Amino acid sequence: MRLRQVRNEYGETQEEAAIAVNISLSMFQKVEQGIKNASDPVKERIAEHYNLTVGYIFFDEPITHSNKKEVTA
Secondary structure, eight states: OOOHHHHHHHOOOOOHHHHHHHHHHHHHHHHHTTTSSSHHHHHHHHHHHTTBBBHHHOOOOOOOBBOOOOOOO
16 A cells, blocks of 8 residues: 555645545544555545545555546637
8 A cells, every 4th residue: 555655745744634535633544554444435535635546545556647537628
């Protein structure tokens, strides 16, 4: 799992990240430490917050960014 690495690369504290994805600091810490598994909706919010895929952050898949389509003019 790369959650700690990603969070550090974005220069966020655990508290800032927890607030951004709307979970408690305690829950975020447990997920980051691998003590507790995040629910799928929480994993999705974390991935969206960092504009990365759930697979990259939580399952060590190759780096990819969110699959959201960008609107072009």
